[in-house]
Amino acid sequence: MTKSICRWGFLGAAQIARKNWKAVRMSGNSVVAAVASRDIERAESFIHDCSMECPPVIFNSDEEATLTRPVALGSYEELLQSDDVDAVYIALPTALRKKWVIAAAEAGKHVICEKPVAVHGDDADEMIQACRDAGVGFMDGVMFDHSARLPEMRHSMQDEHRFGKLRRIQTHFSFCADDSFQQSNIRANAELEPHGCLGDLGWYCIRMSLWANQFQMPIAVSGRSTATLDEGKVPSEFQGELRFENDVTAGFFCSFLCASQQNATLTxxxxxIAMDDFVLPFVDAEVKWQVQTHDLQIDNCRWNFGRHSTSHAVKEHASGEVDSQEVRMIRNFATDVLQNSHHIAPGSVHAADIALKTQRVLDALRRSDIEFGNWVSLDA
Incomplete structure (x- = not known):
């Protein structure tokens, strides 16, 4: 008998897991079955708080919803050995992910893993291979991959008259951390999150650059950390350049020290094409982008730079609704699990391959930084 509900276990009670708790609830084909933390009281508190805002339900064969309560566990191992869990969402720090992704695969659990997926690409490769060997799916938790905006925006890029040939990709993702960030946030901890803002924010910039260029790998990259947090020298600002073999270039900047920006420009x-909310859409019932075809007209003494802008949108709520990008991510992955196909992907490229490509680019950027921004080559 084919299952109709994917049962999720959460490893870790990180803040982002609360968003995915609601995504599971809104997906229509999933339920949170268990939450594990090293402190069972923290797992209990997480379940309590999330349930107060978004009570978990399970659907029966008649599509009737019944309230349910996930099990709180004080051991990750206990969750992975549970027969009541089909897939796991791993929100543990980057330095811990390899161990638990491999353990989840060996336990026969499908995996969505927060990003960056690993400390370095060889670890990511090992994690993904463990999932493939076990016949389970693997995906990193990049929500915008699943937005309805990207396929429609691809059509805008294919307009030969209004867009033409892709030449340049530019992204910026930043927020200004408060005074307590360095002391209390794990993203400032070099042992747990060694890539700092590059892993936390730059991952999205790299991903958008890969998406825009049809997931081709760059042939070389250059990167510099322009500021660091004192504790362990975690990068707090990073700028990078990517060079592709089809003469496309990409640049990005990410920071824990600048005002909130999430801009992407594809030229x-x-x-x-321009977006100013490419990671987390602005609160709305639509997600939007603009196509710009400004032109400069010169006639003797008259110089006119003409504005020509067209706004586009697709119906999609920013967050927490059945059509929002994080809900699509959970629903898509759960559908893959339930159909036992393990090939869910944004586009035609396998989700695990996309995660590994992103990790390899990140690795090369870190190597470049160590070499004072020298260009580092990547294998095609």
């Missing part, structure tokens, strides 16, 4: 030889 062609005829026009460009």
């Amino acid at each position: 062609g030889d005829r026009g460009y």
Whole structure:
């Protein structure tokens, strides 16, 4: 008998897991079955708080919803050995992910893993191979991969008259951390999150650059950490450049020290596409982008730079609704689990391969930083 509900276990009670708790609830094909933390009281508190805002339900064969309560566990091992869990969402710090992804695979659990997926690419490769050997799916938790905006925006990029040939990708993702960030946030801890802002924010910039260029790998990258947090020298600002073999270039900047920005600009030889919320959409019932085809007209003494902008949108709530990107991510992955196919992906590239490509680019950028920004080559 084919299952109709994917039963999720959460490893870790991180803040982002609360968003995915609601995504599971809104997905229509999933339920949170268990939450594990090293401190069982923290797991209990997480379940209590999330349930107060978004009570978990399970659907029966008649599509009737019944309230349920996930089990709180004080051991990750106990969750992975549970027969009541089909897939796990791993929100543990980067330095701990390899161990628990491999353990989850060996226990026959499908995996969504927070990003960056690993400390370095060889670890990521080992994690993904463990999932493939066990016949379980693997995906990193990049929510915008699953937005309805990207396929429609791809159509805008294919407009030869208004966009033309892709030439440049530029992204910026930043927020200004408060005074307590360095003392209390794990993203400032070099042992747990060694990539700092590059792993936390730059991962999205790298991913958008890969998406825009059809997931081709860059042939070389250059990167510099322009500021660090004192504790362990975690990068707090990072700028990077990517060079592709089709003459496309990409640049990005990410920071824990600048005002909140989430800008992406994709430039062609005829026009460009702009978004100012490419990671977390602004609160709305639509997600939007603009196609710009400004032109400069010169006639003797008259110089006119003409504005030509077209706004586009798709119906999709920013967060917490059945059509929002994080809910699509959970629903898509759960559908894959329930159908036993393990090939869910944003586009035609396997989700695990996309995660590994992103990790390899990140690794090369870290190597470049160590070499004072020298260009580092990547294998095609």
